[in-house]
Amino acid sequence: MTQTHTEFNPEAAAMIDRIRAALDHAEGIRDEAEPDQPILTAKNMEAVREILDLPAKFYPAASFDVVPELNVIPIVESLYDACKELIGDARRVTVTWRVKHGTKAGDITMGTCGLVSGKQRDLAEAEGRPVYHWEVTLALDVWILLTPNQRERLMHHELMHCNVKVSDDDSGEVKPALRNHEIEEFGATAARYGLLPHQVRVAALAMSHTPTAQAVQRWQSGPDDAPLLGAWITN
Ligand SMILES: [Zn+2]
Numbered sequence: 001m002t003q004t005h006t007e008f009n010p011e012a013a014a015m016i017d018r019i020r021a022a023l024d025h026a027e028g029i030r031d032e033a034e035p036d037q038p039i040l041t042a043k044n045m046e047a048v049r050e051i052l053d054l055p056a057k058f059y060p061a062a063s064f065d066v067v068p069e070l071n072v073i074p075i076v077e078s079l080y081d082a083c084k085e086l087i088g089d090a091r092r093v094t095v096t097w098r099v100k101h102g103t104k105a106g107d108i109t110m111g112t113c114g115l116v117s118g119k120q121r122d123l124a125e126a127e128g129r130p131v132y133h134w135e136v137t138l139a140l141d142v143w144i145l146l147t148p149n150q151r152e153r154l155m156h157h158e159l160m161h162c163n164v165k166v167s168d169d170d171s172g173e174v175k176p177a178l179r180n181h182e183i184e185e186f187g188a189t190a191a192r193y194g195l196l197p198h199q200v201r202v203a204a205l206a207m208s209h210t211p212t213a214q215a216v217q218r219w220q221s222g223p224d225d226a227p228l229l230g231a232w233i234t235n
Helices: 010-032 042-052 073-087 118-126 148-160 187-193 197-208 213-219 223-234
Strands: 058-060 093-098 102-104 107-109 111-115 134-139 162-166 174-178
Touching (some): 073 093, 073 148, 111 148
Parallel strands (some): 093 134
Antiparallel strands (some): 111 134, 162 174
């Protein structure tokens, strides 16, 4: 009998079973948690990794996209419009998975956004592969523990790091770049000294969510998006 590429792949089937088991386990954790009980604990993330039983390396987004909860490209696509003013029409974000989350200064890194180097872009073009400008890397052991709203919020955050800048030289070339967070502060510092004027402006404008031209232009959001923005803020 002729074999086709759609033939049953027991290894892939076993991996999908393990991913489903990890997602079920995460749902159980969320269901049983008390309000305000932290979900992203070292113990919970380790349990997820044990169930996944995947070598701790990097995987392209498509590796797990047969599982809807891990199919991230539709989320990226749905958020492009919200970030269009910032990254232009360049739909050039690629997603990479890492099995185990990273840490920065002891904090869990749920995701990162980086520039694809010019060298990598040139090589991709020469080899006829898709050329990407930004790479979002997501931690699988975190993603599985998040709710759909939290996943979308994380992706929105990472896409907000994508930026473009016009080259300083005469060419006027538009180049991919990265954007820093507008507000970075310790709670203790804010409690002691208050927020700085620009931090207050950013927070007030975002939280008031009024349909001012400024807000609409800055966040590409208007009053119709209120439920979605509310979900991002409360989750
Ligand atoms: Zn960030």
